[in-house]
Amino acid sequence: MSGPISTSNQRSSSEPVDRAPHLGLRSDAPHRVQPADYYYRSYFGRIGLRRIFHRARVDALVAVISPNASVLDAGCGCGLTSLLLSQRGCRVTGVDIDPAAIAFAQALVADGRFGVADVAELELLQKYRFVVCSEVIEHFSENEHEHVLGRLLDHLED
Numbered sequence: 001m002s003g004p005i006s007t008s009n010q011r012s013s014s015e016p017v018d019r020a021p022h023l024g025l026r027s028d029a030p031h032r033v034q035p036a037d038y039y040y041r042s043y044f045g046r047i048g049l050r051r052i053f054h055r056a057r058v059d060a061l062v063a064v065i066s067p068n069a070s071v072l073d074a075g076c077g078c079g080l081t082s083l084l085l086s087q088r089g090c091r092v093t094g095v096d097i098d099p100a101a102i103a104f105a106q107a108l109v110a111d112g113r114f115g116v117a118d119v120a121e122l123e124l125l126q127k128y129r130f131v132v133c134s135e136v137i138e139h140f141s142e143n144e145h146e147h148v149l150g151r152l153l154d155h156l157e158d
Contacts (some may be wrong), residue, residue: 037104039080039135058084061134065090069129072155074119075136080106082112085132095122120148127157 020145037154042054058081065071068089073082076094080103085092086109094109095117096102119136140148 019050021121028041037078040078040104040108058134061132062088064144065130065132069136070126070157071130071132072075072126072152074131074133074152074155076105077101079108079112079114081132081134082109083116086112090130093124093128095119095124120144120151122151122155124155126155128155129157131155 073094
């Protein structure tokens with residue numbers, strides 16, 4: 001199950017995507033909002049408020065997922081949540097719009113499957129027991145929320 005995934009909406013890494021237009025950010029911007037490994041470093045970093053916040057948030061999310069389940073980590077970023085779920089025996093597929101984050105996730109989670117994809121247009125050929133989407137929805141406009149959540153719900157097992 002490890003390796004890249006195939007989606008019907010994979011983007012070329014040179015294809016810009018408008019996200020958070022109110023901040024003037026695009027995926028091809030020369031300055032990243034944060035490095036690909038930001039959450040990984042925050043979670044495993046030295047003691048501090050950022051570490052405490054990220055550990056509490058991520059650990060609470062992972063705790064509600066049944067061990068050994070199939071999980072789609074939509075907007076997986078660097079793969080931190082995917083790593084923790086994988087350590088619980090979950091079969092994890094992760095997607096993110098950022099190619100650098102996906103490369104980090106692939107290196108971090110050897111038995112995971114990862115691919116570059118826009119969560120808003122996600123069309124995978126598999127259904128999952130759980131869909132995790134943390135630190136993602138707030139990057140879409142309110143007008144897009146229903147559509148994005150619908151795309152994610154389409155990937156849940158019946």
